[in-house]
Amino acid sequence: MSDFSPGQRWISDGEAELGLGTVLNCDTRSVTILFSASQETRTYNTRQAPLTRVQFGSGDRILSADGCQMLVDDSKEHDGLITYIGQDDSGEVRELPEAKLADTMQFDQARDRLLTGQVDRNDWFDLRFRTLHHHQRIEQHSALGFSGPRIDLIPHQLYIADEVARRHAPRVLLADEVGLGKTIEAGLILHRLLLVGRVERALILVPDSLTHQWLVELLRRFSLSVTLLDESQSQAHGSDNPFGSGQLILGSQDWLFANPARQEQALASRFDLLIVDEAHHLDWHEEGSGAGYQCVESLSAEIDGLLLLTATPEQMGLKSHFARLRLLDPERYHDLERFKQEERHYVEVAGAIDALDALPGDTQARTKVDAVADDRDSQALLETLTNLEASAEQHDAARVQLRDALLDRHGTGRVMFRNSRRHVGGFPERRYHPVPLALPSAYRRVVRRLARDEDYLDELLIETGMDHPDVLIYPDAMYRELSNDPLNAEDWWHIDPRINWLLEKLSDDSESGFANKKGLEKVLVIAHHRETAEGIAEGLRVLGGYHAPVFHEDLSLIERDRAAAAFADEEDGCQVLVCSEIGSEGRNFQFCRHLVMFDLPQHPDQLEQRIGRLDRIGQQHAIEIHVPTFEGSPGERLLRWYHDGMDAFSAPHGVGSDLFDAFGDALADALLDDEMLTEIVEETREMFSAKLAERDAGRNRLLELNACRPARAKAVIDAVSELDDDKALPRFVERALDIFGVDSQDLGGDVMLLSPSQQMLDGLPGLAKGEEGFSATYRRDVALARDDIQRLSWEHPLLREMMGRVIDGTMGNSALALLRHPAIPSGRLMAELVFRTHCPAPKRLHLNRFLPPTAVRVLLDESGANLTDKISFTGLSKNVQKVNKSMARDLIKSRHEQLRALLTQGEGEAERELPSIIEAAETRMRAQLDNELARLTALAEHNPAVRDTEVQALKAERAALSDAIENTRLRLDAVRVVITVDAER
Structure with missing residues (x-):
């Protein structure tokens, strides 16, 4: 029946x-x-x-x-x-x-599923408990957000990322010199803020030439998928706002700045963070501003977080630098003259900080420090530092605290981070190779006439349509513009000795050549004009049979990436890449060590950007800089100004913009006059030395001291290394892969191949059914050495997806197992209950750093005795055995009333643990935020760079966290019924 x-x-x-x-x-x-x-x-x-x-x-x-x-x-x-x-x-x-x-x-809850006979496998229950444990541990870890990215552990990058990501709605200028990793710093900050929930949506605006590079970098280094938005993609959304199509939107500045309608849509999209690369291109002056500056200004007024990236914060002068800071905090930076006065004060502060090392014995040093230690706490520290009866340990502690206090309270160090190569160290040597060549007759004819005929320059400017001094320093461009001259019948690259010199170097297999016995050397050639770059490539092909891709501004993004990829390929790639000036912005060619400056740019910052494509952190070789110039030409005189006037090829100095502002016009006039040039070079050298001394004494010195505090940086690196070496990670991954149906094959060399099995659960990142899967490693060095290998960490998308499915779903939240044990009579029942803290709070509070979902385990026997402390989770799990589901349902049905009673009792047992969990979380929160609030409040009294909104936000955050922690409750997360059977059966 x-x-x-x-x-x-x-x-x-x-x-x-x-x-x-x-x-x-x-x-x-x-x-x-x-x-x-x-x-x-x-x-x-x-x-x-x-x-x-x-x-x-x-x-x-x-x-x-x-x-x-x-x-x-x-x-x-x-x-x-x-x-x-x-x-x-x-x-x-x-x-x-x-x-x-x-x-x-x-019937999602563990209680409902259990009592209705829905039980999962025991290994699922085991994975659920361990996932809760590891999730709780990782969410509280100080390295969260920094351990997963595929990066070298470089101190200044991790320090900046940690410092900025701690702040409420950070607004900072990342202004490290070229090659120090501003993109990585921005990526780290974004990654951390996304993981902790402080940012959910971000808008990233970069120059058109760098959009694909950012797309690839964010995916390859940070496993962040972004939506690349342009006009065609926007139009595909019809009447919908295209900026709502993704969590992370990447767009071209050229496109957005020129499109007011799209700007309105971006403003309406409620982003949490705005990132702007190459921010020195934003044009501002007191009388008005360019379209790009206006766009960023409007967006930054609506978006709480703002990261501006620039390697040359003063490229356009002090006003331009002020304009960047004005975007970060218009209330703080509203008066240019006041800002200039503050700049002059930095010399005094930097001198005081350096004087700390001379204390306690130097009275002059005491006077310098006393002049800027203008608050009670700083004076107290100074008293300790100058107290001759204090111990050496007390002196050292006071010196460190006072240095940090002075750095915090003076200057723009809180809103601007600038590391220099000399401060960071570890960069390769730069080797300068001038190459004097004879002027070809077609060029010499013009130069000679210019020397004897003062009016010919004006005629030449009119005839060619070129600007002064371009017509002088780019003779090939001048030759092309005079193509109507019957003497200029040949293509310029046929008659230009620089082409023949380059071909000779490419075929030279001596130590000084590009084809030496160690193998073909990669060579990056940069010229100012697109037409020059195209001509170089054509000359190499026709005269030497060399295929050299060209990288210039008129190529599409895909064509540029294809050219760069062909150059980067070590096995089948080309030996030479020819770039126009655009090749010196944003791209990373550090795998190459030979740079040929086919001509010279007019501005020192552009010269440094060219070199910075190769001279980057991580470069393993000396940089060979080859500069072919024509003897007696304006180009050779420009080279003298660069080399003799400011030592431009040895290292970046950061004062080129000031020198160009002072001497640029006079230099243009001196390109045809050796005597005048000698005078300008001497004056430039004098100003260069003075500017370096001023930089070392003033704001840049403060910025360098503040841009990386070694002790903090080491603490972050140690925390990341701790997660790198976490022995629990491989064990957890092995369990999770088995349960989710992912096959793992050891390929040797600490590399494994992960591939989908026929039983794999759907929707795992990188493991679509029917596809090959991907290679992975736990080792950071292996992943850095090979782009085709992913690095598994607690932050890898595959791990986060699997852990998220377990924690947020029902997998393993009810189970039944059999236990054979000679000391326990058959037919006895135990209920293993796992409760989890539940605390609804906005993600932006990042409650998990103080109180992540915390597991409370309770083990009861059928009489209600609490066995939690007597039988561990691992000990019990090792000895239980599976049971088929039909039998499990029958067993549960027969013990319904007993189970209900144990579930009720278990709640009471777990509730006893809750007060101590809440108290510990409140203590952790207070210990961190109270100290941070006290420091920020004191800092705000002395440093106007601390916004009042930041202090108020921290107070509100502390109050909201306290309320959330106080309202924490427990709920049943998982339950396993264990029934004993005869040990002999």
Whole structure:
């Protein structure tokens, strides 16, 4: 006789997502169930139906079809149908026939799933508990957000990322010199803020030539997928706002700055963070500003967080630098003259900080420090430092604290981070190779006439349409513009000795050549004009048979990337890449060590940007800088100014813009006059030395001291290294891969191949069914050496996806196991309950750093005795055995009342642990935020760079965190029933 009756409520064991089913009809052979919530009907064989009868007991909360909740007190049965008796939300007693239960009821909670006979495998339960444990540990770790990216652990980068990412809505200027890794710093900050929940949406604006590079870098280094937005993509969204199409939007500055309608859409999209690369191109002056500056200014007024990236913050002078700071904090930086006065004060502060090393014995040093230690705390530290009776340890501690206080309270160090190569160290040698060549007759003819005829320059400017001094220092461009001259019939590259010199170097297999015995050397050639770059490539092809891709501004993004990729390929790639000036911005060619400056740029910052494409942190070789020039030409005189006037090829000095502002016009006039040039070179050298001394004494000195504090940087690196060496990670990954159905094959060399199996669960990152999968390693050095290998960490998308599915889903939240043990009689029952803290709070609070979801384990035997401290989770898990699901359902059904009692008792046992968890979290929060708030409040009294909104935000955050922690509750996360059986069976 069938156990089914029309109107009864059942659930599918294999498809619990169908919701609550109702028996439509049945006979001795089959039963038909309607799942109204999912509009599905199923017919099952009554003998083998994978169904479980839904029966609630006292204490269960149920939902009626009309949306009312009821707490069950009792039930009664008539003609096979159950009627539940209990209290509704208003406290009234009511009856609810099971036919009127809500069809949408889901049995996601561990209690519901267990009591309705839905149990998972024991290894799933095991994985769930371990996932909770590791998630709790990692969320509180100080290296969260920094351990996953594929980067070298470079102190200044990690220090800046840690310092900036700690702040509420950070607004800073990242102004490290070329090659020190500003993109990595910005990526680290973004990655950390995304993981901790302080940022959910970000807008990244970069020059058009760098969009694909940013796209690749964010994906390859940080595993961040971004939406690349342009006009065609925007139009594809029709009337919808295209900026809502992704969490991270990457766009070209050229496109957005020229499109006011798209700017309005970006403003309406509520981003949390704005990142702007190459910010020195934003044009501002007191009388007005360019379209790009206006766009960023509007966006930054609406977006809380702002990162501006520039390697040359003063490229356009002090006003331009002020304009960048004005974007960060318009209230703080509103008066240019006041800003100039502050700049002059930095010399005094920098001198005082350097004088700390001379204390306690030097009285002059004491006077310097006393002049800037203008608050009670600093004076107290100074007293300790100058107290001759204090110990050496006390002196050292006071010196460090006072240095940090002075750095915090003076200057722009809080809003601007600038590291220089001399401060960071570890950069390769630069080797300067001037190459004097004879002027070809076509060029010499013009130069000679210019020397004897003062009016010819004006004629030449009119005839060629070129600017002064371009017409002088780019003779090939001048030659092309004079192509109507019958003497200029040949292409310029046929008659230019620089082409022949380059071909000779490419074929030279001596130590000084580009084809030496060590193999073909990669060579980057940079010329000022696109036409020159194209001509160089054509000359190399026609005269020497060399294929050299050209990289210039008129290529599409895909064409540029293709050219760069062909150059980067070590095995089949080309030996030479020819770039126009655009090749000196943003791109990283540090795998190459030979740079040929086919001509020279007019501005020193452009010269440094060219060299910076090769001379980057991580470069393993000396940089060979080859500069072919024509003897007696204006180009050779420009080279003298660069080399003799400012030592431009030896190292970046950061004062080229000031020198160009002072001498640029006079230099242009001196390019045809050796005597005048000698005078300008001498004056330039004098100003160069003075500027270096001024830089070392003033704001740049403060910035360098503040841009990387070694002790803090070491602490961050140690924290990242701790996670790198975490022995628990491989063990957890092995368990998770097995359960999620991912095959792992050891390839040797600490590399494994992860590939989808036939049983793999859908939707795992990088593991689509039918595809090969990917190679992975746990070792940072292996992943850095090979771009084709991903690095597995706690932050890898695959790990985060698997952990998220376990924690947020039902996987493993109910299980039943058998335990054979000679000391325990057969038929005894234990309930292993895992409770989890639940604390609803906005993601931006990053509550998890103080109170992540925390597991509380309770193990009870059938008599209610608490065995938690006597039997460990690992010890029990090693000895339990699986049981088939049909038997598990029967066992649970037979122990319903007993299980309900143990579940209720377990809640009380777990609740006893909650106060200590809350107290510990509150203590951790107060220890960090109280100190941070006290420091920030004191700092705000002395340093106007600390915004009042930042202080108020921190106070509000502390109050909100305290409320959230106080309201923490426990809920049952998982339960495993363990039943003992005869040890001999």
